[in-house]
Amino acid sequence: MNSKTDRSTPTVRTRAELLRQVMDWKRAGETVAFVPTMGALHSGHLSLIEKAREKASRVVASIFVNPTQFAPGEDFDTYPRDEAADLAKLASAGCDLAYLPTVEEMYPEGTLTNVRVESMSDLLDGIYRPHFFYGVTTVVARLFLHVQPDVAVFGEKDYQQLQIIRRMVRDLAFPIEVLGAPTARDADGLAQSSRNLYLTAEERRNAGALQAALHRAAMRLGAGALPSEVLGEARTLLSHSGFGKVDYVTLVDPATLLDLPDAPLREGTAARLLGAAWMGRTRLIDNISVSR
Template sequence: MNSKTGTLTAAVRSRAELQQQVRAWRQAGETIGFVPTMGALHGGHLSLVKTAATRATKVVASIFVNPTQFAPGEDFDTYPRDESADRAKLDSVGCDLVYLPAVEEMYPDGTRTNVRVEQMSDLLDGIYRPHFFYGVATVVARLFLHVQPDVAVFGEKDYQQLQIIRRMVRDLGFPIEILGGRTTRDPDGLAQSSRNLYLTSEERRAAGALQAALHRASVRLSLGAKPAEVLSEARDLIMASGFREMNYVSLVDPDTLEDLPDAPLPDGTVARLLGAAWLGKTRLIDNISVTR
């Protein structure tokens, strides 16, 4: 039940239904917060809904597994889906409306237009998943046009995605405030993610090593150690913990996502440390802020 009203959170499946409700809210003087998701919701998603509720009087969450951000052979068909469980979780945190569009609603027949945030989309994760952020930018832009929110919240766990969306909003002039929500973690430090469901029990016990290595690296960098040495140690620690393949551990400018020089960080510098590695069949990502 919706914690605000005591009634079940409403759900709509078409853009027309969604915008009818949004118009009615706006006529009543409400402001709109938005949290886009692909479902398989966990505590991290729910924290974003709570954050949106602090900045807007009505909150819309979308659940849409976006086909354009999956490459052939990735897990689009097997991505976890449980609409009833997701709706119950959204109800529990007072979400006002759930948008559940079909693929045809998001990508009408004959669609030819996509959104590309150049350069930033081709770094870090973009090296290993070159299709991914173009699919993300395209679907988020379309969702923004459907929902027309005042504020939208994205998790800092997907830091590169957050920064790309911020750049897209700035470049295209969307009148939307973009907020980053703090990463929600399990007791061992593992960032909560829908894909954590893929981990075996043995892999789950090893998974916290990614965050532990990044945390150790952030402390050393904040004390003035050289990045190349620190990043190499972090990669070694992650691989020694049972991960099967390393994609990257990188220290970057938090706004541009470009690698920082291999020199001790100057005093007052704020950087971002990001890592991605495979544990069994699951690719885990994480990041942490670094301040000298």
């Protein structure tokens, strides 16, 4: 439908237009991969498009700044938006179609139904942003119904989100394969995020300490150190590196997101180390796989 030399990606703004195109592809025997985004695209998003292209013959990306995942006082109104630049980036990555629905298209007047993955949504980020995953799962479920993809790709940077969506797909029997893509990072290790644009120059110089602290902690845990000692060291390192409030640094079971016991990891045990901390007014999150 388009080539990488196109200036922008074809767009649709209603569910009806979207379904006409997707159904045409499926009648022709093609498969569809889906990458949901909130725009302000960077190379991390484009790596998701590339992974989607490996898994299906057509790729749809959505751009929708979802109001239900922002609490009052958060950055919904100031969240970065640049539709023309985003569409050009999608084209450069080989995206076949961009879905840019309105709020009214996603949440028709009188809507009463929402989706929530219990328990998992109340952990980690759910403690500090209790509204967040309620909005995420609701909008992703609606987007899945609109796009009807065979495959959906999400970044591992938002690891809790990825695992919650996997659980939602399993519980509701969506016929969709959910894939995680490795976190895209800058040269200093900082996970790429649209909100990195909020960092001042000095804050940006210090922000890579989050990944460095997690990497050091993962190495220590892999060598058999006690989690409580390692996690305390990581929090101290973040505080000394210019981070203000540290919301959490924790070691969890990768599937359930529940804290692991305060004991050295057993050989072969899978674990995930997650952290969230504030650099100035910007909340940064990251995670890393841990094994022994």
